[in-house]
Amino acid sequence: MKKLSIFLAALLMALPACALAEYEDLPAEQPKEFSVYTDKNARDNHFIVSGWMGDYGDVKLNDQATANPHSGTACLEFSYTAKKTQGQGWAGVYWQNPANNWGNKNGGFNLTGMNKLTFWARGAKGGEVIQKFMVGGIKGTYPDSATVEMGPVELSDVWKQYTINLAGKDLSYINGGFGWTTTADLNPEGCVFYVDDVKYESDATMQPAAKKVEDVPFYVYADRTSAKNHFVSSGWMGDYGDIKYDGASKEDAYLGDSCIKIVYSGKASQGARWAGILWQNPANNWGNVDGGYDLSKAVKLTFWARGAKGGERIEEFKVGGIMGEFSDSDSAVIGPVILNKDWAQYTIDLKGKDMSYIIGGFCWAANIDNNPEGATFYLDEIKFE
Amino acid sequence: MIITRRAPRSTWMRSSSNEALLSRNRIIVTTLLFALGLAAAGCRPKVPAVYVAKLKSGHYQLKTGGKPFIIKGVCYNPVPIGKNHEYDWWSDSNKPWITDGKLMREMGINTIRIYQPGTDPEAVKKVIRDLYDLYGIRTVLGHWLGCWEYPCPFYGEKDFQERITNEVLKMVKAYKDEPGVLFWVLGNENNYSCLGRINPWSNEEIDREPDPQKKNALRLKIYYSFVNELAHKIHKLDPDHPVALGNGELSGLESAKENCPDVDLVACIIYRGKTFGNLFRSLRMTFDKPIVIAEFGADAYDATLQKEDQNMQAFFLESQWRQIYENLAGVKDGEGNCLGGVMFEWTDEWWKHDEGNPSGWSVQDTESNWSNGGYYFDIKAEGNKNMNEEWFGIVAQSPEAENGLNMRKPRKAYYVIREFWNNPVPLKKNPKR
Numbered sequence: 001m002k003k004l005s006i007f008l009a010a011l012l013m014a015l016p017a018c019a020l021a022e023y024e025d026l027p028a029e030q031p032k033e034f035s036v037y038t039d040k041n042a043r044d045n046h047f048i049v050s051g052w053m054g055d056y057g058d059v060k061l062n063d064q065a066t067a068n069p070h071s072g073t074a075c076l077e078f079s080y081t082a083k084k085t086q087g088q089g090w091a092g093v094y095w096q097n098p099a100n101n102w103g104n105k106n107g108g109f110n111l112t113g114m115n116k117l118t119f120w121a122r123g124a125k126g127g128e129v130i131q132k133f134m135v136g137g138i139k140g141t142y143p144d145s146a147t148v149e150m151g152p153v154e155l156s157d158v159w160k161q162y163t164i165n166l167a168g169k170d171l172s173y174i175n176g177g178f179g180w181t182t183t184a185d186l187n188p189e190g191c192v193f194y195v196d197d198v199k200y201e202s203d204a205t206m207q208p209a210a211k212k213v214e215d216v217p218f219y220v221y222a223d224r225t226s227a228k229n230h231f232v233s234s235g236w237m238g239d240y241g242d243i244k245y246d247g248a249s250k251e252d253a254y255l256g257d258s259c260i261k262i263v264y265s266g267k268a269s270q271g272a273r274w275a276g277i278l279w280q281n282p283a284n285n286w287g288n289v290d291g292g293y294d295l296s297k298a299v300k301l302t303f304w305a306r307g308a309k310g311g312e313r314i315e316e317f318k319v320g321g322i323m324g325e326f327s328d329s330d331s332a333v334i335g336p337v338i339l340n341k342d343w344a345q346y347t348i349d350l351k352g353k354d355m356s357y358i359i360g361g362f363c364w365a366a367n368i369d370n371n372p373e374g375a376t377f378y379l380d381e382i383k384f385e
Numbered sequence: 386m387i388i389t390r391r392a393p394r395s396t397w398m399r400s401s402s403n404e405a406l407l408s409r410n411r412i413i414v415t416t417l418l419f420a421l422g423l424a425a426a427g428c429r430p431k432v433p434a435v436y437v438a439k440l441k442s443g444h445y446q447l448k449t450g451g452k453p454f455i456i457k458g459v460c461y462n463p464v465p466i467g468k469n470h471e472y473d474w475w476s477d478s479n480k481p482w483i484t485d486g487k488l489m490r491e492m493g494i495n496t497i498r499i500y501q502p503g504t505d506p507e508a509v510k511k512v513i514r515d516l517y518d519l520y521g522i523r524t525v526l527g528h529w530l531g532c533w534e535y536p537c538p539f540y541g542e543k544d545f546q547e548r549i550t551n552e553v554l555k556m557v558k559a560y561k562d563e564p565g566v567l568f569w570v571l572g573n574e575n576n577y578s579c580l581g582r583i584n585p586w587s588n589e590e591i592d593r594e595p596d597p598q599k600k601n602a603l604r605l606k607i608y609y610s611f612v613n614e615l616a617h618k619i620h621k622l623d624p625d626h627p628v629a630l631g632n633g634e635l636s637g638l639e640s641a642k643e644n645c646p647d648v649d650l651v652a653c654i655i656y657r658g659k660t661f662g663n664l665f666r667s668l669r670m671t672f673d674k675p676i677v678i679a680e681f682g683a684d685a686y687d688a689t690l691q692k693e694d695q696n697m698q699a700f701f702l703e704s705q706w707r708q709i710y711e712n713l714a715g716v717k718d719g720e721g722n723c724l725g726g727v728m729f730e731w732t733d734e735w736w737k738h739d740e741g742n743p744s745g746w747s748v749q750d751t752e753s754n755w756s757n758g759g760y761y762f763d764i765k766a767e768g769n770k771n772m773n774e775e776w777f778g779i780v781a782q783s784p785e786a787e788n789g790l791n792m793r794k795p796r797k798a799y800y801v802i803r804e805f806w807n808n809p810v811p812l813k814k815n816p817k818r
Binding site for chain 2: 287288313322323324325327328329330334336351352353354
């Protein structure tokens, strides 16, 4: 053995310097897993459950839930009351590094080489709807290098593993290691759910997510609690201060137990003299995030609408049309439309349109000139067919 | 100036046979007769017609002199620093088009677009001739069709239509025999006036209609029918040049299909950032005509960082040209309905931002007054206002003078697009082309 060592040492010394230099440039072997959360106080928990968002008073965490964990001795139990304690109507939590890092500290990890995040989740009863689970997306001075979201997800009462595809994403700086958000509309009575074994993985078989062609009907909005609501009414435009939005109105819904009620005051709060809302995926995506759906099978978008008094004039209803780094593949519009007091169905024809990449699922816009007293109107059953 | 073809001088020097001599004499006599005939007629030699050919594949191709012509164009309005749009550059003794034409030719530009010619026909002809004779650059001539008249364009009124018709036909008569003319463009974004977005107009019939969608449909029908009549009259007067319908985006073209079938192509104004998206296919589905992107581009000022960014402008323009080329006739997997493009614009115009304030015409404003998410590099500017109207030039203008003009300083886009035109491969969809 000693002779062999001497021989190897001599051989190494004999190698040309350039060969050694090349060898040093090769990357070190990558780990196959990187844990976010395994068990309370586990040494390999790399992120901390610290980033409470929205109605933070509505969310309670039991980090030692011992009843039926997926593995180990405990799991995380989240209780969301949907009481809108801070008046937001939604809440969520981020796992961060270091704790409470909203992009103001240079923390996070370089997770290059990982290409998926897996976690286990279940609901207390089944039917709990999580608006989205996410990786990255924290902004600030030290922003995450990627934002990836998955959802909505309707949980069952048994443990199920979920995967967020990260293939092709820039994971060179991730501070928001994992997170979730949900809304009071989706869970009007609140919900209790469990999370366990959250980790990044390197999977040689993982490919960048190709958008699947969605089946129709495909809803923008079905009902307040529906997991079929695929777009979020997050794009408030123009005089956004003039808009009041209720996504769970019980005032004579067309179908189901709720509809959307919009009150447009026409006060020109921001001086634009018009206002509108765009339903986006993911929320607040103005074409800056790769999101949306492939709705190539859709030949029309239909929706039901009525005015509170009748005679309210909506300048346009629209599909698509968002322009940015990731632009909608097409757009289609109808309008102006004068609403009736009774529900009426409207159709946006999509024949011949390229619906292969749609971030902006639906949109309306109204102005003061044609609604000097403002307008109150209702929408329901917005869907691609 | 009369252009005649002749054999190269070296051929004359080498020829010594009688046949060659006779041949030479025949050519000289023919040339002299031709020149005398033209002089007697008081006109320039007739050039072959410009027309759009529909190929067997269904693709469209613009032809000049029987040969394919890809429009590599730029909007041209060389207003100097300190002046506004009322400046009569056509009569500028420093002849900016001579300086600009040389730079354009070196870049590869073969077409300029004029929104509406100046008031002195002889001065306009001089510009068209100089650009064509010196640099081979063609001119697309347009007419606003009164879109910006106060209080609005009364397309529903006969006397308004007659007045505009007379103006347009006068323009066509004046310039149709200029060899440099490529085609006519009727209107620009006038369809928006039918949709209430700019200068809304009406008439009694429209006023009687309570449904706003039907009101728009009526306006579009009236407007496009009027353009169709104009196209018909132009074709009678000038069968040698195509007539284009100027249009903002593709809005309203469903109506044009019904009411404006006699135009030869559409000339659309498109600002969608790095991609034209589904534009070419969408046009096929709505109004199957060839298209020239008659106004597109990007500004060269980053409204977020508050500084000039030539890379940003070059990036968008290169991406836009790539898509134009992907949809030219003969390109596999493309729609084959694009004839080329006309970038906005040749030089910066320093009067545009605050046009009512003459002192602002000598300052290149960095303030933006409109937003377009397609140009996403600087969309985080305050109020998302990222479009800088005074920074669209492919060449910047400097207060320094050169030959009596503001010095031209080509931006990066000038070189990037020149390189793309020189070597427009590999195309994404057809790497072998």
